[in-house]
Amino acid sequence: DAKTTQPTSMDCAEGRAANLPCNHSTISGNEYVYWYRQIHSQGPQYIIHGLKNNETNEMASLIITEDRKSSTLILPHATLRDTAVYYCIVRVPYSGGGADGLTFGKGTHLIIQP
Amino acid sequence: ETGVTQTPRHLVMGMTNKKSLKCEQHLGHNAMYWYKQSAKKPLELMFVYNFKEQTENNSVPSRFSPECPNSSHLFLHLHTLQPEDSALYLCASSQDAVAAEAFFGQGTRLTVV
Numbered sequence: 001d002a003k004t005t006q007p008t009s010m011d012c013a014e015g016r017a018a019n020l021p022c023n024h025s026t027i028s029g030n031e032y033v034y035w036y037r038q039i040h041s042q043g044p045q046y047i048i049h050g051l052k053n054n055e056t057n058e059m060a061s062l063i064i065t066e067d068r069k070s071s072t073l074i075l076p077h078a079t080l081r082d083t084a085v086y087y088c089i090v091r092v093p094y095s096g097g098g099a100d101g102l103t104f105g106k107g108t109h110l111i112i113q114p
Numbered sequence: 115e116t117g118v119t120q121t122p123r124h125l126v127m128g129m130t131n132k133k134s135l136k137c138e139q140h141l142g143h144n145a146m147y148w149y150k151q152s153a154k155k156p157l158e159l160m161f162v163y164n165f166k167e168q169t170e171n172n173s174v175p176s177r178f179s180p181e182c183p184n185s186s187h188l189f190l191h192l193h194t195l196q197p198e199d200s201a202l203y204l205c206a207s208s209q210d211a212v213a214a215e216a217f218f219g220q221g222t223r224l225t226v227v
Contacts, residue, residue, distance in 0.1 A: 041202075042221070044204075046215040101149075101170065102216060104156045107156075
């Protein structure tokens with residue numbers, strides 16, 4: 001799986017949009033971009049994923065650059081409950097031979113300020 | 115509530131004890147996973163089961179022994195652990211190998227004394 005680079009931490013004011021960047025310059029053509037988050041002392045939670053088109057769901061939007069070397073997760077109206085570590089992961093959803101799990105990096109610690 | 119339940123939530127055990135962690139899901143998923151999260155470290159994948167067959171063992175010491183008796187239950191048997199094995203142990207499940215979304219339990223906070 002391709003490696004990702006994320007800032008260690010970010011602050012965002014409550015009510016504003018939180019934009020979390022991720023670099024994945026070695027991504028291959030069949031690798032998807034996934035975002036998960038982990039609120040303190042809980043298990044990770046799936047947020048969104050995409051291949052090359054921008055995606056939106058009830059939690060967030062995912063913007064992937066045209067060359068697919070980077071992406072941005074957008075939380076449109078951040079709340080205090082969005083304070084968490086956000087993980088950007090790239091992987092092929094099926095690499096043959098069965099489920100292979102997710103490889104988590106260190107992620108970005110997003111702190112929402114009141 | 116993700117539909118993946120882990121018990122116990124907290125466990126303190128001595129180095130000579132034997133204990134088991136339990137994970138249960140009734141989401142109809144066919145793939146289940148064990149992860150370890152030590153302080154200040156990223157999550158580490160330990161074991162993968164797909165349709166009850168173990169498909170991955172990420173060089174985990176033999177003092178950790180997984181068991182998947184059916185597609186809804188996953189166990190992690192622990193024996194003669196070391197203090198450095200103290201961590202948050204997380205179970206996850208997904209529909210199958212192709213599924214994008216994995217559902218995680220709340221984890222078991224293990225302390226080895």
